[in-house]
Amino acid sequence: MTSTPKKYYQIAQEGRLIGALLRVPYLAVVDGTYNGLRDAGFDDLTHAHLTVFQHIDSRKGSRLIDLAESAQITKQSMGYLIDYLESQGYVERVPDERDGRARLIRLTARGQALHATALNLVRDVEVRWRAHLGSERMDNLLDALKDLTTLIEGK
Amino acid sequence: MTSTPKKYYQIAQEGRLIGALLRVPYLAVVDGTYNGLRDAGFDDLTHAHLTVFQHIDSRKGSRLIDLAESAQITKQSMGYLIDYLESQGYVERVPDERDGRARLIRLTARGQALHATALNLVRDVEVRWRAHLGSERMDNLLDALKDLTTLIEGK
């Protein structure tokens, strides 16, 4: 054997700091979604490609530059991802009515199918976790995470 | 201007699913730690290098192969990261008494300094979040995350 596969972060050792505690569930969602999509036949994508679906406006489409910004990569890198997704039939580029320089990246039917599948996979995880924690604790967890998100994004 | 920098995931649109809610705080910790280390003078590292510090046994050292497994990359890739960290004086390779084939990757004094700084940075975040949420909600959050971690890693 020559290798081992893919996963990610952590930060503590002792009583497990907040970084590690967020990391494990977060990566469980990410990897679970990735694997679920693969099992559902969407097996021609990498994690990087999925970031596009996570940031795109699934109805109206999004500009390349906006996708790049929210995914925090260069527009050139996002262009590279989009080229591939376009070649695989997940997205299409259409002119943006409101700006002759811009184009909208829009989900095709296949892209919409992937998007819907991904949302269902995440919701499944949420349901399993709710069953494990109980509804009250799960609601409290979501509330606390929302508050932190507001704090972080707030400014 | 030609570019934009680095960050990561998400998954919902509507009421924000669990993936997005975990992602924002998680990345806040990761990026906050990365930036804090940079500001503290540890500015010759990438996120990938930090994974080593997140997985290494800071006292006894760890084997390459174990680091690779917990970071979920190939041993060759981990070797590449370790080579760099060794060249920068963060770690050293010493023979493993108990296995002639193996060597232990150990933190040098500089590596220990980085490790301690990183732990403090994460603890600072935890303190700020505790102040924001209040102690009871923070404790509940940590408990829920621990339970989910156990569920996920449990089997």
Added chain:
DNA sequence: CAAATATAGTAAGATATTCTGTCTATATTG
């Protein structure tokens, strides 16, 4: 309104990261 500047996107090439395949040395096991 013409000139200057900014923005959206593409193109080309460099660099960095991670992988696959292979090899050596040491351990373990039947």
Added chain:
DNA sequence: CAATATAGACAGAATATCTTACTATATTTG
């Protein structure tokens, strides 16, 4: 002790992402 497994290193390929530079269209401003 022969066969097999494990820890790690080496070489090279593949891939992802970045930097620099360019075109076309928009916006701003003197």
